[in-house]
Amino acid sequence: xxxxxxxxxxxxxxxxxxxxxxxxxxxxxxxxxxxxxxxxxxxxxxxxxxxxxxxxxxxxx
Numbered sequence: 001x002x003x004x005x006x007x008x009x010x011x012x013x014x015x016x017x018x019x020x021x022x023x024x025x026x027x028x029x030x031x032x033x034x035x036x037x038x039x040x041x042x043x044x045x046x047x048x049x050x051x052x053x054x055x056x057x058x059x060x061x
Contacts, residue, residue, distance in 0.1 A: 003055065003056045003059075004056070006052060007049055007052050007053065007056075010045050010048055010049045010052070013045055014042060014045045014046060014049070017038055017041060017045065018042065020038055021035065021038050021039060021042065024038065
């Protein structure tokens with residue numbers, strides 16, 4: 001899998017997590033632990049995407 005493909009895959013997962021977080025927050029009895037875990041996972045994915053982008057830029061230059 002190319003770096004670009006991995007970034008796209010992670011981007012799709014990031015978007016799904018955003019939708020899931022939004023759905024959880026709209027629920028009257030939102031589970032704060034679940035919400036916290038989802039947000040941490042989303043942040044981890046964002047960081048991985050940024051690292052891959054940086055690494056891809058470094059290999060191009």
